[in-house]
Amino acid sequence: xxxxxxxxxxxxxxxxxxxTMNCSYKTSINxxxxxRQNSGRGLVHLILxxxxxxxxxxGRLRVTLDTSKKSSxxxxxxxxxxxxxxxxxxTERIAAGNKLTFGGGTRVLVKP
Amino acid sequence: DVKVTQSSxxxxxxxxxxxxxxxxxxxxxxxxFWYRQDPGLGLRLIYFSYDVxxxxxxxxxxxxxxxxxxxxxxxxxLESASTNxxxxxxxxxxxxxxxxxxxxxxxxxxxxxx
Numbered sequence: 001x002x003x004x005x006x007x008x009x010x011x012x013x014x015x016x017x018x019x020t021m022n023c024s025y026k027t028s029i030n031x032x033x034x035x036r037q038n039s040g041r042g043l044v045h046l047i048l049x050x051x052x053x054x055x056x057x058x059g060r061l062r063v064t065l066d067t068s069k070k071s072s073x074x075x076x077x078x079x080x081x082x083x084x085x086x087x088x089x090x091t092e093r094i095a096a097g098n099k100l101t102f103g104g105g106t107r108v109l110v111k112p
Numbered sequence: 113d114v115k116v117t118q119s120s121x122x123x124x125x126x127x128x129x130x131x132x133x134x135x136x137x138x139x140x141x142x143x144x145f146w147y148r149q150d151p152g153l154g155l156r157l158i159y160f161s162y163d164v165x166x167x168x169x170x171x172x173x174x175x176x177x178x179x180x181x182x183x184x185x186x187x188x189x190l191e192s193a194s195t196n197x198x199x200x201x202x203x204x205x206x207x208x209x210x211x212x213x214x215x216x217x218x219x220x221x222x223x224x225x226x
Contacts, residue, residue: 009152031213042116042202042217043155088154092213099170100215102147102155 006089006106014111019076021106023089024069030092032065032072033100037086046074046087079110115139116218118203124224131190133221135203142208144186145215146170146178149200161186162208193225 007022023032031050035043049056049065049072056063062075076083086107090100119134135144143162147155147170157170159178167178175197179187186205190197200222204215 033213035217040200040220040222042219043204043215044217045214048213090155090215099145099157099160101157104152104154 006087006103008106009104010107010109012109012111013079015079015081017079019079019083019108019110021074021087021108023072023074023103025072025089025091025101025103026070027091028094029067030094032063033090033092034061034063034072034074035088035090035102037088037105039085043088076108079108081110081112084108084110116203116205116216118201118218118221120221121219122222122224124226125190125193126226127194129190129193129225131193131223131225133188133190133201133203133223135186135188135205135218136184137186137203137205137216138184139205139207139216140183141205141216142183143206144180145204145206146176146186146188147202147204148172148197149202149220155202158188193223195225197223198225199223 033048034046037043047058049063060077065072086105088105090102116137125131145160146158149155156172161167161180177189200220202220203218206215
């Protein structure tokens, strides 16, 4: 099974609404990252949260990390049609160097 | 601006062919990675390299090999392509200094093996 698993697998919302997706992982980590992938393209880094951080903001993105529950959430506020994409969490495990382990992703559809 | 390029966006090959996927980064990054992406499975690491001529197996190296003769170029080789290697292949790079944890991805190569 995967180190990072996203929930839900798919999400459909109206423009202006908030979108929340969750990520769970199994082993201790150095950091957790969220990436976005537009259809058929490469991944783009969104935000990184370190294991000693609990919350981080970047524009309309808010990420939380709960190391006791081995889980993270990504909140996109005031969503736009351009936010339609797949979102992946990736964990850097302790002593894994720069290697990341990705989850299966959450597909988000923002309807105009 | 950071840039990772991959030699082809789409590729169609026949079973048994030798396939080369090329990745080039212009950021002087030390680390380079090859992933494959399949629906519902996310990205899985095939091979990675921390330096020129260095390579390490990832989680699913079987059926693949790699080459890193120059710092900017990391090649993925399918010695004898099989239909179960039909997938999206993504290359990424990262630095060992500064923003060392962020990986920068290429646009991907969608490979179909017939």
